[in-house]
Amino acid sequence: MRTVPDISSFLKPLEDAIRLQLLPSISGHPGCSADEWDLLSLPCHFGGLGLINPTKVSDSQFDASLLITASLKDLIIKQSVCARPPDVRCVKAQFWDAVHLRYGWKLLNVPSHCVCGVSFTIDHAMVCQHGDLTFVRHNDLRDITAGLLSRVCSDVATEPPLQPLSGEVITPKSANRQDDARADIHARGFWGRRQSAFLDVRVFHPNAPSYRNSSIPSVYRHHELQKKREYGERVREVEQASFTPLVFSTTGGMGGEALTFYRRLADMLSRHSSTSYSGTLAWIRCTLSFSLLRSATMCIRGTRSILHRSNNASPEMGHIAGPRDF
Incomplete structure (x- = not known):
């Protein structure tokens, strides 16, 4: 929808699959009228389920994509040097954590116990x-x-x-x-x-x-x-x-x-x-x-443990920063 214009008619099978198969399977409601489908396709804060009707939004999605990527397209055409993007793995991990938190899914690669001694939840x-x-x-x-x-x-x-x-x-x-x-x-x-x-x-x-x-x-x-x-x-x-x-x-x-x-x-x-x-x-x-x-x-x-001064450290080494110093 964001890359190919004028494809709403080709998305009709997808709309039928969402309305006739997906919605009944997740809602237990056997049929979905045209008015109900319009309601369910609304964003969640408007009372819908956020399941968009692809035949109605494909054109607007393409137009929005053109607008959003216009500045990037200009940079590519001009071959401008852009700033280095953030580490993809870091962004991916943060996104996964955010999604797991939103839906209450079990997080991956977390410790079993906190530094305070209780189970880490x-x-x-x-x-x-x-x-x-x-x-x-x-x-x-x-x-x-x-x-x-x-x-x-x-x-x-x-x-x-x-x-x-x-x-x-x-x-x-x-x-x-x-x-x-x-x-x-x-x-x-x-x-x-x-x-x-x-x-x-x-x-x-x-x-x-x-x-x-x-x-x-x-x-x-x-x-x-x-x-x-x-x-x-x-x-x-x-x-x-x-x-x-x-x-x-x-x-x-x-x-x-x-x-x-x-x-x-x-x-x-x-x-x-x-x-x-x-x-x-x-x-x-x-x-x-x-x-x-x-x-x-x-x-x-984040790290909760506090670094301790080495036994070989001399007083002249000065203050070792703790969590409250940041």
Whole structure:
């Protein structure tokens, strides 16, 4: 469909095979009317199964292929020297991991036990604190968000210190009262003109044992309220600013307050760069999703063991970097 034009009529046998054989075999539904076939061919987020009708999309697929490969075609014609592509084997392995994670298939070539001594499973890999891989996951989302905010807000900073308490009474028992308390991000002018906004990121694994008896929306809300109890009143009363928790799941979702935040951010970015709101929001979501996917494969394939100083090493050799140094 992407390489040969005007072939929709030749794809009719393929359409019949999908509609009359494949769909009944995977759905248990013996027949499929024309209207049902139109519904099932829609993308999943529109209620379909994503099984495209080849006779209806072949022409658009060819046109899209021409558009996407136009710049590459120009380079080939000009015989330009392109940058060396990434290692194919590495990309292939990451793609395999991503597909296995998406569909819950058993991963290949993973250790039988974690460095902490327990059996190595996907659920354990996503929450294990050894090697600080979960901190890298958190920090990547923090830095991406701060980078986007820096385009439309002033005084953007990561890990901003909060003002120490000076007699203020903060009522929640779980509130952070430490003098060296920090939020994850500060930005001025996001929710209101000249108003400071503090944000804090949290990533949880929805398949952790403690969440298996709870609905996903309730877990998102639980973490949002927990973050607000920890920072909300202190930021409001001492900093005279707003506080927004940005809660993500390792599977790619985000909480209600994070959705509201990134919609507002997409609106500001689209107006700033004169681009479409929908395209900007889709780009932000794609960026965040890829960050979470990279962190998931990192938690599975990353090294958690800590290198130790050799017995023959002298003190003059200096500091050996550990996981927290990166």
